[in-house]
Amino acid sequence: MRLLIVTSQFPIAGEPNRGRPVYQTIRELSRLATVRVVSPVASYPRWAQPRSYLFRASDDAHTVEGCDVQYVRYPALPALTRPFNGGSCARALHAPLKAFAPDLVLSYWLYPDAYGAMLAARKAGLPLVAGARGSDLRVRDAISRGLTRPVVRAAQRLLVVSEDLGRVAVENYGADAARIRTIPNGCDASLFHPADRAAARAQLGIAATDAEVVTYVGRLVAEKGLRELLEACRTLSAARPRLRLVLVGEGPMREEIASRLAGDPSLQVTLAGAQPPAEVARWMAASDLVTLPSYSEGHPNVLVEALACGRPVVATPVGGIPEVVDADSGILVPARDAAALAAGLAQALDRRWDEAALARKFSRDWRQVAEDTLEACEQALHESRTTLAVSAAHAR
Structure with missing residues (x-):
């Protein structure tokens, strides 16, 4: 399977630990499938840097061990462009998606990343799997909540890291419970183990x-x-x-x-x-x-x-x-x-x-997380192809 993964929750030059659980999953996925990461990065003017977090500009040539990654930029202004960031993200994704020609798009972080991925995948006629991490479902502002809802409903599979997030997706966003898969995080036992x-x-x-x-x-x-x-x-x-x-x-x-x-x-x-x-x-x-x-x-x-x-x-x-x-x-x-x-x-x-x-208490490693993620993607791809085949048969 060829997977295009869209996420901003990924290491960048100024923030090497960014999105570490997502990175761990993708690194293991890359051993199971053909994977390319496209990481969309909001590009702010020098005079309008975000104040809500420590913004660090990315280096488009930054490399990440074990992953094929491409960084793309889209223009943004703090708060002002929030309603449009998903569309801007989509425009930045069209060319990389076409060049890689994936079977499926998997996107972590629901808005604007997965919203942009949804539009780009829809244009290319590809299924979408979306992954929620927590704060992207527990959204405060009404604009982002409204733009998160269509992503949650459109995704062939919605991957969540806890049962609690799955309930939030159903109750607050109208997600189809049958499409939700709970995939808890793993742990690298080579690093995290008892020590003196x-x-x-x-x-x-x-x-x-x-x-x-x-x-x-x-x-x-x-x-x-x-x-x-x-x-x-x-x-x-x-x-x-x-x-x-x-x-x-x-x-x-x-x-x-x-x-x-x-x-x-x-x-x-x-x-x-x-x-x-x-x-x-x-x-x-x-x-x-x-x-x-x-x-x-x-x-x-x-x-x-x-x-x-x-x-x-x-x-x-x-x-x-x-x-x-x-x-x-x-x-x-x-x-x-x-x-x-x-x-x-x-x-x-x-x-x-x-x-x-x-x-x-926890023996689950990142390989298991990757295997569960790939299984959800395979299910989504199979359902998408089945639906297309049925539609084509009815059209004849």
């Missing part, structure tokens, strides 16, 4: 072997519950002076966090920045627990990886998180509640956890 905590701390320069290390991995944005996390750690610091918070990632809240730390010496926080997967695994190994106090999630891979490293988690019962975390692997606390988060962190730090049992 003391050795990891020594390698990362954590001098206090008796420190209580709480690690967060992800974008530095308010929606991840970082303000509540800082407040929770401040609350705990008086009774737990050995508590240390590590934030692994980048985002628009970095300056706010740094400013708060400068004015609050009671907080012991390390801003580790964005890290490659091997270093993320090292930080997890060095930790006592991993936390993700998000307001909204799909199927957070960071929690799967934390458990694979034998580390318990403290998170919120939102989205697909309850499908990952149970009473034997972590503690769930209400979102947006710093006091409850502080109590959950303290409870998790005081509890003795079975590291080996935590690590056994």
